[in-house]
Amino acid sequence: AKNPVSNITKKQLQDIYTGKIRNWKQLGGPDMPIHLISKEEGRSTLDLFIKYIDAEVEERQGKMFYRIKGSKNWSPVGAEIIGPNSMAIVRVSEEVGAIGYVSIGAAERAERKLGKIKRLKLNGVEASRENVRNKTYPIIRPLNVITNGKPQGIIKEFIDYLMSRPGQNIVKNLDYIPLR
Structure with a gap:
């Protein structure tokens, strides 16, 4: 939550998970490596996320690697694999420089209880229930x-x-x- 970065674009998110952006400094934040947190295979949140960033994933050596759909180049750094939302939230709250993705409801609950995470705006749109309802937040699913x-x-x-x-x-x- 101390990271000053408050907004990222879809392209930046894609570049983070495919390894083109590896330090928060590249996004206007502190000089700190980005620690990737990924959902495990079979999680609908992973499916929704990779569809949004137009990527595909492959699990190797206990890490999740991303690449842009159709590309031959996998991310050079694998993401830590987490299952449930609660575990992803704990890892992001504990690991300085971490980024992950969970449902908005789980993120809101964690902010209330832990206060250690920050929801980043995506393309300038806040990750909120209201923006999911009015369909302005870009990552949603019924x-x-x-x-x-x-x-x-x-x-x-x-x-x-x-x-x-x-x-x-x-x-x-x-x-x-x-x-x-």
Whole structure:
């Protein structure tokens, strides 16, 4: 949270994870190496992130390496692999110079509890629930409930409850952004 960098562009984020930018000084911050934190394979946050920065990943020797989709050049430095959001947040809060990505809800909760992390603006847009709702934040994804055919019986009751005010409060309490 002490890092003065408060905004990065999509291109800078891509360059950070593909190894073209390796020091915060290149972004106007302190002369300090950037420590990459990556989500592990199978995490939807990783899928969303690599789609946004137009990259692909490969795990080697316990590290995650990134490259621009279609490029032959992998990042020269591998990212530390973390699973759950909570672990990524702990690593970013402990490691000076670290950068990682987690859901906005998890980041907000961590800021309230730990106060040691900082959400960077992306292309000048703050990572906030409001900006996800109004679709100005560039990295978002919907979560869907799917059924086999038209929902009936207990399945319909569950979906109706999920969409009700109490159901949407549960969604919010789980750090997701409710529809209402």
